[in-house]
Amino acid sequence: MPDGTCFLCGDSYTKRGMARHLQSCLADTASSGEDSAAIIQIVGEHRPDYWLYVAIAPSTTLATLDEFLRGFWVECCGHLSAFTIDGVQYDRPHDEDAPAGFGPPPQSMDVPLDEVLENVDDATFGYEYDFGTTTALSVSVVETGSWGDDAIASSLVKDVSPVENVIVLARNEQPERTCADCGDQATVVCQPCLRDPDAGAYFCESCADAHDDGEGYHAFLPVVNSPRSGVCGYRG
Template sequence: MIRGDCFHCGEAYTKHGMSRHLRACLPESPGESTLHLRVAGARRTDYWLHLAVEADATLATLDSFLRRFWLECCGHMSAFTVGDTWYERPYSDDDPPIGSGTTRRSMDVSIGSVAGSADGEFDYEYDFGSTTALEIRVVDADGWAVETLADRVADSVAVDDEKTTDAGTSSVGEADDEIVLLARNRPPEIDCGSCGAPATKVCETCLWERGPDAWLCEACASTHEDDCSRPSYLPYVNSPRVGVCGYTG
């Protein structure tokens, strides 16, 4: 299973193991003003994040973080689905209903106010054409100060430059003053579909037709055009949107 790094202490765990680890690793604090969220690819489950988010931060803030850190390529629409409610961006009161029993709302609502109605689980989609779907779960709630966590995480990561590079964590500690990255998966190992060497890029054109054969190392990419009518290369990046719609990280 894909492991990831805790940016608070530097230890490595699996996605679910990280949920248990962070309960013990993060400092105890009274109250429930901060949420521990686990975000993972719905179809590409090897990609995941653990976040500390202030409970009164809005879904719009979380959307902005996910776009900037993991998803943004062309300014596509996005939406959270919480129960029977669709929180979308952009939002307009003039838009027609999207289905029977489904309510459309703006993302300008606090995460804490909607997470309870979803039993701690809700979904997110970016781009309704070439969709990247995420599953979000509230793992825990406590009184951690996000600013303090961000400082501790940044100090911990700065001590270990090699681990920072391996995890692709240049944005650790970045937030909207309301979100901090606690842990992230290490990049999954993907082999070149032609020779088996580590892949460095993917042919977007071939990804949906050939699957694993679309992943290429530098050497094989140079000859790939002989087999592809419309070669379009994207770099291998640590995101569930890798290989989709021009996303380059």
């Protein structure tokens, strides 16, 4: 499991250690105030070596969090997406006239995070992007404290967020991928081979040129720091 970098101080920690570190680092670098912020951990459900910690105001809508996840980690072709919280699906785009299926009817993402979590015992929920080649994420509220967004943002040593109201506090380092043929650092991933659990999917550029994926064509994507690396048309 790769370590990650804290963007408040620049130090490196493990995924588990980062949660403890952020509590003390926020106390040291972001002054307390009347506003509050929720610290959220986001992890690739099937690829847990990709992870983030972000800070958002509890009043931030699911739509804003979805916009962030798309822009930072998963967007490739404008696919559908949805959060599932306590058995209720919050989808994008939302169609109020869609026929009802089993379970509670889908809801719009235009709802604040603190409102949907108000009566939920477990503040961990799911997110899915693209219901064909799905990227699934696990989202957990780690802590809520009296740090204002402005105080946190002004303390960052590096700002990498594409969305103003979501602040990236920490991110995993790029997982090391080695070429399946020569063992050098991999730069591309073969999409057909990634779907085969018994095949090596990562290659350096030299070995990729000679690679036979068994399907008569080469479908390579760059190795990027995202749980959607190698999927659909995602290029980072």
